[in-house]
Amino acid sequence: MTDTPLIHPVILCGGSGTRLWPLSRQSYPKQFTPLIGDETLFQASVRRLSGVGFAAPVVLTGEPFRFIVLEQLAAAQTQPQGVLIEPEGRNTAPAVLAAALWLASRDANALMLVAPSDHVIPDAAAFRTAILAAAPRAAAGDLVTFGIHPTRAETGYGWLELAEGADASATTPQALARFVEKPDEANAEAMLAAGSYLWNAGIFLLSARAVIAAFEMHAREMIAPVRAAVDGAQDDLGFTRLNAAAWADVPDNSIDYAIMEHADNLAVMPFGDGWSDLGDWNAVWAECGPDADGNVLSDNATALGCAGTLLRSEDGAQELVGIGLEDMIAVAMPDAVIVARRNDSQRVKEAVTALKARGVKQATEFPVDHRPWGWFESLVVGERFQVKRIVVKPGAALSLQSHHHRSEHWIVVQGTAKVTVDDEIKLIGENESVYIPLGAVHRMENPGKLEMVLIEVQTGSYLGEDDIIRYEDVYART
Amino acid sequence: MTDTPLIHPVILCGGSGTRLWPLSRQSYPKQFTPLIGDETLFQASVRRLSGVGFAAPVVLTGEPFRFIVLEQLAAAQTQPQGVLIEPEGRNTAPAVLAAALWLASRDANALMLVAPSDHVIPDAAAFRTAILAAAPRAAAGDLVTFGIHPTRAETGYGWLELAEGADASATTPQALARFVEKPDEANAEAMLAAGSYLWNAGIFLLSARAVIAAFEMHAREMIAPVRAAVDGAQDDLGFTRLNAAAWADVPDNSIDYAIMEHADNLAVMPFGDGWSDLGDWNAVWAECGPDADGNVLSDNATALGCAGTLLRSEDGAQELVGIGLEDMIAVAMPDAVIVARRNDSQRVKEAVTALKARGVKQATEFPVDHRPWGWFESLVVGERFQVKRIVVKPGAALSLQSHHHRSEHWIVVQGTAKVTVDDEIKLIGENESVYIPLGAVHRMENPGKLEMVLIEVQTGSYLGEDDIIRYEDVYART
Numbered sequence: 001m002t003d004t005p006l007i008h009p010v011i012l013c014g015g016s017g018t019r020l021w022p023l024s025r026q027s028y029p030k031q032f033t034p035l036i037g038d039e040t041l042f043q044a045s046v047r048r049l050s051g052v053g054f055a056a057p058v059v060l061t062g063e064p065f066r067f068i069v070l071e072q073l074a075a076a077q078t079q080p081q082g083v084l085i086e087p088e089g090r091n092t093a094p095a096v097l098a099a100a101l102w103l104a105s106r107d108a109n110a111l112m113l114v115a116p117s118d119h120v121i122p123d124a125a126a127f128r129t130a131i132l133a134a135a136p137r138a139a140a141g142d143l144v145t146f147g148i149h150p151t152r153a154e155t156g157y158g159w160l161e162l163a164e165g166a167d168a169s170a171t172t173p174q175a176l177a178r179f180v181e182k183p184d185e186a187n188a189e190a191m192l193a194a195g196s197y198l199w200n201a202g203i204f205l206l207s208a209r210a211v212i213a214a215f216e217m218h219a220r221e222m223i224a225p226v227r228a229a230v231d232g233a234q235d236d237l238g239f240t241r242l243n244a245a246a247w248a249d250v251p252d253n254s255i256d257y258a259i260m261e262h263a264d265n266l267a268v269m270p271f272g273d274g275w276s277d278l279g280d281w282n283a284v285w286a287e288c289g290p291d292a293d294g295n296v297l298s299d300n301a302t303a304l305g306c307a308g309t310l311l312r313s314e315d316g317a318q319e320l321v322g323i324g325l326e327d328m329i330a331v332a333m334p335d336a337v338i339v340a341r342r343n344d345s346q347r348v349k350e351a352v353t354a355l356k357a358r359g360v361k362q363a364t365e366f367p368v369d370h371r372p373w374g375w376f377e378s379l380v381v382g383e384r385f386q387v388k389r390i391v392v393k394p395g396a397a398l399s400l401q402s403h404h405h406r407s408e409h410w411i412v413v414q415g416t417a418k419v420t421v422d423d424e425i426k427l428i429g430e431n432e433s434v435y436i437p438l439g440a441v442h443r444m445e446n447p448g449k450l451e452m453v454l455i456e457v458q459t460g461s462y463l464g465e466d467d468i469i470r471y472e473d474v475y476a477r478t
Numbered sequence: 479m480t481d482t483p484l485i486h487p488v489i490l491c492g493g494s495g496t497r498l499w500p501l502s503r504q505s506y507p508k509q510f511t512p513l514i515g516d517e518t519l520f521q522a523s524v525r526r527l528s529g530v531g532f533a534a535p536v537v538l539t540g541e542p543f544r545f546i547v548l549e550q551l552a553a554a555q556t557q558p559q560g561v562l563i564e565p566e567g568r569n570t571a572p573a574v575l576a577a578a579l580w581l582a583s584r585d586a587n588a589l590m591l592v593a594p595s596d597h598v599i600p601d602a603a604a605f606r607t608a609i610l611a612a613a614p615r616a617a618a619g620d621l622v623t624f625g626i627h628p629t630r631a632e633t634g635y636g637w638l639e640l641a642e643g644a645d646a647s648a649t650t651p652q653a654l655a656r657f658v659e660k661p662d663e664a665n666a667e668a669m670l671a672a673g674s675y676l677w678n679a680g681i682f683l684l685s686a687r688a689v690i691a692a693f694e695m696h697a698r699e700m701i702a703p704v705r706a707a708v709d710g711a712q713d714d715l716g717f718t719r720l721n722a723a724a725w726a727d728v729p730d731n732s733i734d735y736a737i738m739e740h741a742d743n744l745a746v747m748p749f750g751d752g753w754s755d756l757g758d759w760n761a762v763w764a765e766c767g768p769d770a771d772g773n774v775l776s777d778n779a780t781a782l783g784c785a786g787t788l789l790r791s792e793d794g795a796q797e798l799v800g801i802g803l804e805d806m807i808a809v810a811m812p813d814a815v816i817v818a819r820r821n822d823s824q825r826v827k828e829a830v831t832a833l834k835a836r837g838v839k840q841a842t843e844f845p846v847d848h849r850p851w852g853w854f855e856s857l858v859v860g861e862r863f864q865v866k867r868i869v870v871k872p873g874a875a876l877s878l879q880s881h882h883h884r885s886e887h888w889i890v891v892q893g894t895a896k897v898t899v900d901d902e903i904k905l906i907g908e909n910e911s912v913y914i915p916l917g918a919v920h921r922m923e924n925p926g927k928l929e930m931v932l933i934e935v936q937t938g939s940y941l942g943e944d945d946i947i948r949y950e951d952v953y954a955r956t
Contacts, residue, residue, distance in 0.1 A: 022797075304829055305822065317859075319500075319814045319840045321829045324822035334812040336797045344783065344802035351782055351799045362797045379857040380867055381795075384908075385891035387865060387933055389858055409889045409911050411935040413863035430862075431937040433887050433911065455865055457889045457933045459909040 004135045005109040007205070008081065009049035009057040010099040013042055013069060013117040014089055018352040019280045019345070021363075022336035023314060028366035031118040032068050035278060036287055042069070042117040043076045048124040049113055053132055056081035058103065059117075060095045063087070066239055067372040067475075071393075084233070087244035092202070093219065093258035094226050094250045098242060100211035101230045111138050112211065114204040114255075120276045120287055127271065130171070134205050134269040137173040143214060144173050144205040145260065147198025147268040148275045153188035156279060156346075158200035158256060160268050161191075168196060173267040179260050198270060201277070204255070205269070214265075219258040225249040236476060280345035281329040281338075285310040294327075308342065336362040372475040373398050374451070386463045388456045390444070392417070397445035399473035406460030406467065408436040410444065415452030418445040441471060482613045483587040485683070486559065487527035487535040488577045491520060491547060491595040492567050496830040497758045497823070499841075500814035501792060506844035509596040510546050513756060514765055520547070520595040521554045526602040527591055531610055534559040536581065537595075538573045541565065544717055545850040545953075562711075565722035570680070571697065571736035572704050572728045576720060578689035579708045588686040589616050592733075597679070598754045598765055605749065608649070612683050612747040615651040621692060621738065622651050622683040625676025625746040626753045631666035634757060634824070636678035636734060638746050639669075646674060651745040657738050676748060678734070679755070683747070692743075697736040703727040714954060758823035759807040759816075763788040772805075786820065814840040850953040851876050852929070864941045866934045868922075870895070875923035877951035884938030884945060886914040888922065893930030896923040919949060 016029040024030035031042040039047070046057050058081050061069050066085055073080055084098060096114055103110040113131055121127045134144045147160045149168070162168055163175035179200060183191065191197035215223055225246050232243030260266065276287050288296040294308035301311035301320045308327040313320040320332045327342045338348060355363035368377045373396035379387040392398070392415075400420065410419070411433040418427055419434050420443040427447070428434050436442045438460065446452035470477060494507040502508035509520040517525070524535050536559050539547050544563055551558055562576060574592055581588040591609055599605045612622045625638045627646070640646055641653035657678060661669065669675035693701055703724050710721030738744065754765050766774040772786035779789035779798045786805040791798040798810045805820045816826060833841035846855045851874035857865040870876070870893075878898065888897070889911040896905055897912050898921040905925070906912050914920045916938065924930035948955060 302829060302832055304825055304832070311817075313815075317813060319833065319838055321814075321816045321826075321833070322818070323816070323825045323829060324819035325817060328817070330808075330815070330817045332810070332815040335795060336799075337791075337808070337810040337815055338799045338801070339789075339803060339806070339808045339817050340800070341802035347782055347801045348799075351780060351801060354780055354782070355797065355799070360797055379865060382867075382891060382931065385931075385933070387857060387867075389865075407909050409887075411887045411937075413860060413935065413937050431885050433913065433935075435911065453860065453863075455863070455933075455935045457891065457911075457935075459889075459891050 004053065004132070005111050005139055005207070006055045006107065007049075007053055007111045007113050007131060007135060008055045008103055008107070009046070010096070010103075010112045010114045011042070011045055011049075011057050011059045011117045012092060012095055012114065013059050013061040013065065014086055014095065015116070015118070017118065019349050020278070020284065021348050021352045022333050022338060023312075023331060025362075025366045026364040027064065028068070028368070028370065029065075029118070030278065032065070032072060035284060036120055039076065040072055041120070041278070043072050045115060045117045045119065046073065046076060046078055048121060048127060049115065049131075050078070051128060053128075053135075054113075055107075058099055059083045060086060060099060062089060068370050070238070071370070083239050085239050085241045087229075087242055087247040090247070090250050090252045092255040093253040094222060094247075096204075096206075096211060096255050097215050097222055097226045098230050100206070100208040101227055102233075102240070104208040104212065108209070109139070110208040111135060112204075112206050112208055114206065116202055116277070118278060119201070119203075120278055122274045123272065126274070130269055130271050131205060133171060134173050134267075137267050138205040138207055138210070141207060141210045141213075142173070142265045142267045143210060143260065143263055144267045144269050145176065146201050146203040146205070146271050148201050148271055150192050150197065150199050153185060153192045154199065155183055155185055155188050157277075158182055159188075159191050160198045160200050162196045162198070162268065166196070166268075168198060168270055170270055173269045176266040176268040179256055198268060200256070201271075201275060210265070211259075214259045214263055218262040219253065222251060222253070222258065280348065281310060281331065281340065282342050282345040285329060285342060310342070333367070335367050372396070381463070384459060384461060386458045388458070390454045390456055392444065392446040392452045392454070394446055394449050394451065397474055398443055399475070399477060400441060400443040400471040402439055402441045402469050402471075403460070403467045404439070404469075405462035406458045407438045408442075409457040410434050410436065411455045411457075413453050413455055415446060415450050416448045417452055417454060418447045419443070420445075482531065482610070483589050483617055483685070484533045484585065485527075485531055485589045485591050485609060485613060486533045486581055486585070487524070488574070488581075488590045488592045489520070489523055489527075489535050489537045489595045490570060490573055490592065491537050491539040491543065492564055492573065493594070493596070495596065497827050498756070498762065499826050499830045500811050500816060501790075501809060503840075503844045504842035505542065506546070506846070506848065507543075507596070508756065510543070510550060513762060514598055517554065518550055519598065519756070521550050523593060523595045523597065524551065524554060524556055526599060526605060527593065527609075528556070529606060531606075531613075532591075536577055537561045538564060538577060540567060546848050548716070549848070561717050563717050563719045565720055565725045568725070568728050568730045570733040571731040572700060572725075574682075574684075574689060574733050575693050575700055575704045576708050578684070578686040579705055580711075580718070582686040582690065586687070587617070589613060590682075590684050590686055590689065592682040592684065594680055594755070596756060597681075598756055600752045601750070604752070608747055608749050609683060611649060612651050612745075615745050616683040616685055616688070619685060619688045619691075620651070620743045620745045621688060621741055622745045622747050623654065623738065624679050624681040624683070624749050626679050626749055628670050628675065628677050631663060631670045632677065633661055633663055633666050635755075636660055637666075637669050638676045638678050640674045640676070640746065644674070644746075646676060646748055648748055651747045654744040654746040657734055676746060679749075679753060682733070688743070692737045692741055696740040697731065700729060700731070700736065758826065759788060759809065759818065760820050760823040763807060763820060788820070811845070813845050850874070859941070862937055862939060864936045866936070868932045868934055870922065870924040870930045870932070872924055872927050872929065875952055876921060877953070877955060878919060878921040878949040880917055880919045880947050880949075881938070881945050882917070882947075883940035884936045885916045887935040888912050888914065889933045889935075891931050891933055893924060893928050894926045895930055895932060896925045897921070
């Protein structure tokens with residue numbers, strides 16, 4: 001084992017699934033939520049790839065999620081090796097290449113374990129064992145993909161065909177014949193029956209060197225712009241911001257299409273069936289361990305005469321009751337509720353598209369808005385007023401700003417706020433308030449060691465988030 | 479028609495149905511909600527019994543609902559003849575007797591049209607015609623009950639058996655053989671097939687004199703305490719508050735059991751089938767006029783591949799999506815959601831009982847709390863703080879009060895507040911605030927002509943509604 005190069009987890013964290021709406025929305029996708037258990041899927045993905053043999057993680061994410069990534073890593077007491085910000089989503093191929101180029105410059109022998117951030121693998125130790133077992137093969141230059149033992153004729157995944165003589169139940173990397181695109185039902189049934197096919201989970205163990213070589217051979221056009229984006233990257237508050245101008249020239253492609261379907265130095269590492277991509281609510285139901293009646297119930301959920309049903313209430317202040325439901329899912333949030341036949345879970349995406357077309361904000365926006373300094377939520381919106389709860393992290397500060405169309409009343413209900421209003425700076429304690437007149441230049445900071453919670457009452461003729469002039473911002477948003 | 483005595487609508491408005499939970503809760507039952515159309519069921523009941531031949535309504539209700547009744551009558555521009563407050567619910571018999579005694583002292587020939595406040599009768603004109611047609615018979619001393627043409631073998635209602643030779647489709651009162659208690663399925667089927675049975679809708683046309691005579695004959699024990707409660711009633715802010723001490727001795731009974739099942743001066747007025755007691759969500763679905771797919775959708779509700787399904791979102795800020803649902807109901811509120819098979823609608827009551835047993839406040843409490851001066855709702859409850867939206871009616875005032883455990887910040891966001899804090903009285907306009915220290919004696923009034931809306935931020939160690947000392951109250955709650 002001592003000869004194996006260090007394995008660098010490369011966590012792909014840019015995507016935004018809508019199939020688990022309303023819990024997963026564009027503004028706060030499912031990897032950042034505690035869908036199963038107490039930690040978020042992203043945190044579980046990071047924890048799973050830590051320990052002996054593993055380097056600190058490299059995270060690839062998008063601009064809107066960078067502070068959520070940092071916050072969740074901090075909460076999991078993980079110091080990342082790097083957080084690479086993709087200026088725009090370009091699918092997995094450029095992300096993997098960027099990570100390879102970035103890592104190669106730090107560790108010439110780096111192995112990369114590329115994994116999505118929104119999958120579930122309950123047996124983390126077994127997964128690490130499989131990774132370590134595959135490491136020599138990857139170090140030798142092969143492109144190792146992880147193949148999951150299939151349990152159903154799934155048409156939603158790509159499949160992997162093992163080479164003649166390879167053993168699907170082996171615990172070492174096997175020869176791979178080819179990548180199979182998402183099949184139709186008949187082909188899926190045939191592959192399930194054949195026993196020589198595995199699911200493609202989108203998890204790879206690759207040496208940075210082999211990745212770069214594969215791109216040079218099969219997707220040469222991607223090299224120059226991605227290299228320019230990495231070489232031109234800027235360090236920004238601890239993030240590595242890939243160069244946007246260079247990135248704009250990067251073609252959009254998946255790692256499967258760009259590389260894997262063309263390469264001949266492929267291997268597959270078979271892995272047990274304790275894996276799920278939580279692709280829809282049906283999968284969440286299955287992963288949560290249904291009870292004797294086949295039900296999965298969250299806190300605040302009550303089932304009468306239900307079977308095979310998922311009832312999730314996502315808010316402690318909301319009760320959810322199901323009566324006589326069979327093979328259904330119901331997920332309730334204060335601003336959005338979905339009820340569906342479990343077998344129609346895939347159509348959730350369609351519903352979100354319909355809501356989006358109608359301009360419904362819940363289609364894409366999560367009720368809680370995460371910012372670098374903490375988060376806020378709107379408690380009520382009236383005709384000429386709005387009330388928000390604002391939570392500011394210890395040591396954090398909002399930008400120095402002013403508004404053209406609203407005044408604000410701030411009442412501190414927990415902790416201490418340092419408040420700037422025009423030329424005056426003062427400390428506001430719990431149960432104290434301050435008034436920010438229209439046009440005043442103001443800032444809110446939390447100088448303390450505990451979270452500061454503040455109720456903001458806005459009044460004015462226009463209350464949009466875009467009525468803001470920023471003068472200074474520690475998060476470089478001016 | 480000129481010889482017919484005036485018909486006094488007697489609206490029974492004390493009940494609290496839980497079968498339409500979460501829209502109908504103990505603290506705000508279904509008759510006060512706009513379940514169908516824009517007016518509430520109570521308002522529709524009052525409007526239905528107005529016009530030529532009808533006196534102003536007499537409403538019987540309970541202590542918690544008295545201001546809601548007044549408010550909804552005012553909104554419907556109806557001046558009641560009286561609002562009688564039952565100190566405790568004692569079922570329909572004492573309520574009808576109290577109304578009869580109260581009316582007899584004002585109009586010796588009074589006819590009473592006794593009706594629940596939570597039924598739907600789409601063709602109000604036809605109903606009034608039927609009432610007027612039955613009036614001579616009631617004036618002559620018979621007890622006239624309204625019989626609905628049955629459309630199904632309903633086991634949830636009592637039935638009425640017509641006398642030999644009576645005509646179920648007549649438009650004049652017919653002879654009634656007997657009241658039939660809620661039947662089993664076989665008996666319900668037999669009655670439906672026989673054609674000589676009608677549903678008992680709990681609607682009666684009776685002379686006050688005949689009611690008193692019937693009680694004297696069949697339920698004599700009720701007379702003395704109910705008379706004492708009526709004679710000892712107190713006028714209180716326009717309400718007639720029945721004497722509580724006397725009322726405590728009144729036995730609990732329904733008008734059917736106490737009188738109708740024993741009387742021999744009965745008649746039945748057949749009525750068309752455009753009637754519903756909205757007894758469960760299935761009935762609401764049916765009354766709302768399902769579309770071509772059998773669906774009933776509220777605003778903010780989206781159906782994909784649904785049939786025979788009711789999707790109701792009760793809040794403009796909450797989206798409800800149904801996918802692949804067949805014969806289901808889903809009703810969403812920000813604090814409670816129910817999803818049920820339409821045929822299991824009757825079990826909603828059971829669910830509410832289960833929630834109650836767990837001490838869940840949503841089982842009984844509506845999120846909006848109606849008070850004599852307006853209403854309030856809690857927007858967020860934290861560990862040591864709570865934020866409320868408070869809406870005060872023009873000219874209304876909260877009690878002069880103080881709290882032991884909390885301070886309050888008030889921010890006016892609409893209208894003008896007249897605020898008393900200890901010895902100081904001042905006017906607070908939109909976008910102004912005032913602080914109420916712990917222990918300060920304070921009051922909030924709306925001196926204006928428009929609704930006043932105020933955001934209250936409470937901080938303190940205990941934030942219960944019962945931390946209140948009332949010094950003065952225009953609504954007699956001190």
